[in-house]
Amino acid sequence: xxxxxxxxxxxxxxxxxxALSLVSPFLAWTWTSRYPGNLTVYGYxxxxxxxxxxxxxxAAVFTAAVLGVPGLRALxxxxxxxxxxxxxxxxxxxxxxxxxxxxVDLGGVVNVEPGGWLAAGAVLLLAxxxxxxxxxxxxxxxxxxxxxxxxxxxxxxxxxxxAMYVLTYGITTDSAQDFLAFxxxxxxxxxxxxxxxxxxxxxxxxxRNRIAVAVxxxxxxxxxxxxxxxxxxxxxxxNILVFAAVALGLNIVxxxxxxxxxxxxxxxxxGAYTAALVSGSTFSTFDIGPWPFWxxxxxxxxxxxxxxxxxxxxxxRLHGDYLAIVTLGFGEIFRITVNNLDGTSGPRLTNGPNGxxxxxxxxxxxxxxxxxxxxxGVTFGRFANYYLLLLAVIAVIVFVYARAGNSRIGxxxxxxxxxxxxxxxxxxxxxRYKLLAFGLxxxxxxxxxxxxxxxxxxxxxxxxxxxxxxxxxxxxxxxAVVLGGMGTVSGPLVGAALLYLIPAKFAFFxxxxxxxxxxxxxxxxxxxPEGLVPDxxxxxxxxxxxxxxxxxxxxxxxxxx
Amino acid sequence: xxxxxxxLRASGVTMRFGGLTAxxxxxxxxxxxxxxxxxxxxxxxxxxxxxxxxxxxxxTEGAVLFAGETLPPKPARVTRAGVARTFQNIRLFxxxxxxxxxxxxxxxxTRAGLLSALxxxxxxxxxxxxSRERARELLDFVGLGGQADLLARSLSYGAQRRLEIARAxxxxxxxxxxxxxxxxxxxxxxxxxxxxxxxxxxxxxxVLVIEHDMRFIMNLCDRVAVLVxxxxxxxxxxxxxxxxxxxxxxxxxxxxxxxxxTPRSPQNRERTA
Numbered sequence: 001x002x003x004x005x006x007x008x009x010x011x012x013x014x015x016x017x018x019a020l021s022l023v024s025p026f027l028a029w030t031w032t033s034r035y036p037g038n039l040t041v042y043g044y045x046x047x048x049x050x051x052x053x054x055x056x057x058x059a060a061v062f063t064a065a066v067l068g069v070p071g072l073r074a075l076x077x078x079x080x081x082x083x084x085x086x087x088x089x090x091x092x093x094x095x096x097x098x099x100x101x102x103x104v105d106l107g108g109v110v111n112v113e114p115g116g117w118l119a120a121g122a123v124l125l126l127a128x129x130x131x132x133x134x135x136x137x138x139x140x141x142x143x144x145x146x147x148x149x150x151x152x153x154x155x156x157x158x159x160x161x162x163a164m165y166v167l168t169y170g171i172t173t174d175s176a177q178d179f180l181a182f183x184x185x186x187x188x189x190x191x192x193x194x195x196x197x198x199x200x201x202x203x204x205x206x207x208r209n210r211i212a213v214a215v216x217x218x219x220x221x222x223x224x225x226x227x228x229x230x231x232x233x234x235x236x237x238x239n240i241l242v243f244a245a246v247a248l249g250l251n252i253v254x255x256x257x258x259x260x261x262x263x264x265x266x267x268x269x270x271g272a273y274t275a276a277l278v279s280g281s282t283f284s285t286f287d288i289g290p291w292p293f294w295x296x297x298x299x300x301x302x303x304x305x306x307x308x309x310x311x312x313x314x315x316x317r318l319h320g321d322y323l324a325i326v327t328l329g330f331g332e333i334f335r336i337t338v339n340n341l342d343g344t345s346g347p348r349l350t351n352g353p354n355g356x357x358x359x360x361x362x363x364x365x366x367x368x369x370x371x372x373x374x375x376x377g378v379t380f381g382r383f384a385n386y387y388l389l390l391l392a393v394i395a396v397i398v399f400v401y402a403r404a405g406n407s408r409i410g411x412x413x414x415x416x417x418x419x420x421x422x423x424x425x426x427x428x429x430x431x432r433y434k435l436l437a438f439g440l441x442x443x444x445x446x447x448x449x450x451x452x453x454x455x456x457x458x459x460x461x462x463x464x465x466x467x468x469x470x471x472x473x474x475x476x477x478x479x480a481v482v483l484g485g486m487g488t489v490s491g492p493l494v495g496a497a498l499l500y501l502i503p504a505k506f507a508f509f510x511x512x513x514x515x516x517x518x519x520x521x522x523x524x525x526x527x528x529p530e531g532l533v534p535d536x537x538x539x540x541x542x543x544x545x546x547x548x549x550x551x552x553x554x555x556x557x558x559x560x561x
Numbered sequence: 562x563x564x565x566x567x568x569l570r571a572s573g574v575t576m577r578f579g580g581l582t583a584x585x586x587x588x589x590x591x592x593x594x595x596x597x598x599x600x601x602x603x604x605x606x607x608x609x610x611x612x613x614x615x616x617x618x619x620x621t622e623g624a625v626l627f628a629g630e631t632l633p634p635k636p637a638r639v640t641r642a643g644v645a646r647t648f649q650n651i652r653l654f655x656x657x658x659x660x661x662x663x664x665x666x667x668x669x670x671t672r673a674g675l676l677s678a679l680x681x682x683x684x685x686x687x688x689x690x691x692s693r694e695r696a697r698e699l700l701d702f703v704g705l706g707g708q709a710d711l712l713a714r715s716l717s718y719g720a721q722r723r724l725e726i727a728r729a730x731x732x733x734x735x736x737x738x739x740x741x742x743x744x745x746x747x748x749x750x751x752x753x754x755x756x757x758x759x760x761x762x763x764x765x766x767x768v769l770v771i772e773h774d775m776r777f778i779m780n781l782c783d784r785v786a787v788l789v790x791x792x793x794x795x796x797x798x799x800x801x802x803x804x805x806x807x808x809x810x811x812x813x814x815x816x817x818x819x820x821x822x823t824p825r826s827p828q829n830r831e832r833t834a
């Protein structure tokens with residue numbers, strides 16, 4: 001560390017680094033377009049250069065805030081230096097990973113053009129300068145000015161659109177190198193915003209405008225299919241949405257009631273098999289269907305609900321680890337059962353390991369989801385159709401989650417999680433409420449399952465394992481909830497997106513995937529046990545003293561105000 | 562003794578865990594608007610007796626009548642019938658706000674199910690609003706009005722104890738069972754709790770209180786019952802009980818029947834002596 005006396009030097013370093021980092025993406029970083037993204041062009045950035053540019057822009061804004069440029073200080077209410085450090089790290093990691101990948105992929109550093117060298121050096125200057133500046137973190141940021149309601153709504157929409165843009169960038173990266181550079185850049189970028197105190201501000205903003213948040217989130221999610229020309233990335237988005245929908249359902253069971261369910265994927269499978277059986281597929285044992293979507297969905301939910309109640313009734317009397325083990329067992333029993341109902345080892349129902357294939361496309365309100373539809377001049381292919389349907393499914397699940405979670409029922413669930421004995425003394429019948437949560441979670445998973453069977457055109461046992469290298473499986477579902485943040489809506493969404501994208505983008509790494517997954521879990525539990533998007537309760541559970549002190553200060557300040 | 566039927570009548574309550582008889586044939590009555598104390602050395606079976614009253618344990622023998630009816634051995638139905646309790650070691654919902662804790666206490670007095678929560682109809686909204694109002698009123702009553710939105714775990718110790726009382730009162734009980742409400746409190750907090758219990762009675766709620774603090778018990782209670790080794794030793798007005806040789810002996814003697822010595826027991830000995 002450079003001592004404080006050299007602050008002017010550090011400032012000069014930061015300004016210089018930021019300026020050069022901003023310029024460098026416009027230069028050529030390599031000579032051949034063999035490296036993905038074509039980084040050979042002078043004049044405009046391409047590929048991962050965009051990541052460097054984004055990191056550098058963020059850093060430039062916080063640099064201006066550090067230098068006290070009027071108006072910009074407000075962009076870092078909690079202190080600009082730590083935000084600048086994180087932003088510089090975003091630029092640094094993106095740039096060095098890209099430059100390193102150029103050298104590795106193309107066989108030597110000789111393939112890095114002067115632009116690449118400039119970028120690598122510039123971000124290093126930036127990061128060094130940022131880390132030499134004295135910390136200016138404010139423990140109590142000034143209260144945010146209240147904007148008119150419409151302006152707050154507009155701001156929320158802009159933020160959601162920006163988040164959607166970042167997510168879309170991640171989904172549409174077509175090379176592992178780009179995605180590898182994207183992950184840390186996005187991570188440090190978010191950290192920069194958090195350090196600046198902006199995420200806290202946004203959190204307060206969203207807490208005040210629940211409806212605007214729902215509308216903005218839905219609207220920005222709706223934008224995605226309009227930005228896509230082909231099916232390639234929409235298919236990925238569809239799979240993420242299925243995964244996220246199930247994770248959100250599991251979040252009721254795990255996040256609100258605190259029941260560790262390790263066999264949740266079985267309810268997804270129940271829904272999928274139910275839908276497949278009544279889909280009119282020639283592989284189905286029943287010569288019925290195709291049914292309209294609402295009927296299939298209701299049946300899938302109903303059968304999953306019954307499965308949830310049947311499994312839950314005996315097991316929910318168990319506590320903690322015992323429940324986890326028994327649900328794990330039931331999850332596997334489901335898979336083995338559908339694997340055996342093939343007419344040889346059991347009654348003929350599911351075609352055993354072959355599953356039920358050729359599940360036809362859904363018809364929703366007369367629209368065949370399998371054919372193309374044109375809307376506002378944009379053609380929606382099959383996957384885009386399913387994307388819209390899945391958005392509706394997720395909207396239903398989020399609605400149920402939010403309304404149930406914030407009601408007498410939800411409070412009873414949380415009370416049971418917090419202290420079962422005290423909850424019982426308050427008149428809450430523990431078993432009944434646990435069974436209700438279990439059944440509700442199961443039927444929501446069943447709903448997702450009905451869509452999944454049609455989306456993937458099949459229902460096969462191999463999709464519903466306890467652990468596998470690709471989601472959804474019970475282990476990944478639980479991980480999505482826990483990594484994302486238990487008891488929140490956005491947590492499982494973020495967790496599901498990351499846990500789907502990482503294995504999908506690093507497919508070449510598949511043999512080490514489970515090992516890396518385990519490593520990531522250990523690191524998360526060590527450094528951020530409350531998840532990426534923690535709710536207030538869980539944050540407090542793990543970082544008791546700091547947060548409790550901050551809460552007390554905040555409430556005291558509110559009381560005096 | 563008055564002729565009005567008691568609110569709570571426990572007769573011959575016996576609780577055995579395997580070979581151990583924790584509570585042995587205890588009779589106890591609490592009348593409307595009465596504050597009754599239950600004292601006894603550690604391990605005397607006071608909390609076990611409480612658990613028998615509230616349905617957490619099903620007594621091996623004996624019966625508990627509340628307002629003339631047998632209490633079902635289900636905590637939820639006991640609460641609905643009008644018996645609420647606090648716990649010896651505070652059992653709040655630590656990660657819920659003070660207000661939410663009290664609203665959970667209203668569980669048996671509200672009815673909204675899953676479907677009405679999803680529908681958010683006018684009746685649901687009215688019930689939620691009423692719950693919130695009642696809970697705020699109770700927080701004001703116990704002096705926590707300004708801390709409604711703090712999480713229970715970030716409240717001070719004394720405030721947590723008072724929150725437990727507010728949460729218990731939220732179920733609109735006719736009888737409140739307090740299990741050592743002043744444990745760990747300083748003299749000033751104890752005095753405040755004494756006042757609070759009196760004002761609980763003023764709301765028309767009878768109170769049965771377990772306590773080690775003799776001054777608290779003697780100041781507050783209309784009647785005191787003494788439990789020693791699972792049996793009721795004596796019962797009577799505070800003055801009588803205090804003067805009883807056997808009570809003094811029970812507290813001073815028999816060092817071998819203690820579960821664990823508490824830091825407070827020396828104090829108690831001084832006071833009873």
